[in-house]
Amino acid sequence: AQSVTQLDSHVSVSEGTPVLLRCNYSSSYSPSLFWYVQHPNKGLQLLLKYTSAATLVKGINGFEAEFKKSETSFHLTKPSAHMSDAAEYFCVVTINAGGTSYGKLTFGQGTILTVHP
Amino acid sequence: DTGVSQDPRHKITKRGQNVTFRCDPISEHNRLYWYRQTLGQGPEFLTYFQNEAQLEKSRLLSDRFSAERPKGSFSTLEIQRTEQGDSAMYLCASSVGQGESYEQFFGPGTRLTVL
Numbered sequence: 478a479q480s481v482t483q484l485d486s487h488v489s490v491s492e493g494t495p496v497l498l499r500c501n502y503s504s505s506y507s508p509s510l511f512w513y514v515q516h517p518n519k520g521l522q523l524l525l526k527y528t529s530a531a532t533l534v535k536g537i538n539g540f541e542a543e544f545k546k547s548e549t550s551f552h553l554t555k556p557s558a559h560m561s562d563a564a565e566y567f568c569v570v571t572i573n574a575g576g577t578s579y580g581k582l583t584f585g586q587g588t589i590l591t592v593h594p
Numbered sequence: 595d596t597g598v599s600q601d602p603r604h605k606i607t608k609r610g611q612n613v614t615f616r617c618d619p620i621s622e623h624n625r626l627y628w629y630r631q632t633l634g635q636g637p638e639f640l641t642y643f644q645n646e647a648q649l650e651k652s653r654l655l656s657d658r659f660s661a662e663r664p665k666g667s668f669s670t671l672e673i674q675r676t677e678q679g680d681s682a683m684y685l686c687a688s689s690v691g692q693g694e695s696y697e698q699f700f701g702p703g704t705r706l707t708v709l
Contacts (some may be wrong), residue, residue: 491688520598520700520701520702582639584637584638
């Protein structure tokens with residue numbers, strides 16, 4: 478079984494300050510982990526992914542995430558928030574067994590990021 | 595625009611009616627997925643296809659739900675005898691093959707409202 482817990486349902490930051498969105502996962506197998514972003518009235522877009530290579534993963538728009546197996550965490554960070562970052566963010570896990578992805582994505586409940594001017 | 599299209603974008607229906615949604619994946623993608631997203635929640639997996647074969651179905655997919663991908667290209671999701679609890683956004687995604695580096699590309703979704 479696999480699951481994801483996003484520790485904050487809402488995060489509010491000021492423009493230019495750092496962003497931290499927290500995610501813990503549970504997986505019986507070696508996981509692949511993703512962060513997706515959903516802007517209002519737009520489809521889900523992949524920000525970044527971890528698939529057993531480097532533990533520090535860089536994504537689009539200046540976002541990064543670090544896979545920490547000992548803490549079962551995959552927190553998303555950005556050094557400086559921009560107004561356009563305001564959206565809902567989903568942490569996602571899937572099983573990665575022997576290089577085969579079984580396809581089923583398990584999503585967290587989402588974190589709504591608000592960016593104030 | 596990810597290249598995955600869904601039709602219709604919005605559907606309003608009365609309880610008890612049947613509805614059908616269509617998903618057109620990115621042309622070279624052999625995997626196609628359906629998810630459901632209710633208000634305030636993350637998407638939940640419903641089912642997926644590899645080519646025309648339906649390989650996994652969630653327990654969320656009751657016997658009122660059926661999905662097909664007859665020629666391994668587009669897919670349809672049908673809900674029979676709709677209930678108010680079926681109101682949600684239905685998302686389709688596609689990916690190419692299997693392996694560690696696959697990425698699922700999502701369509702814009704079909705928002706279903708059951709009155």
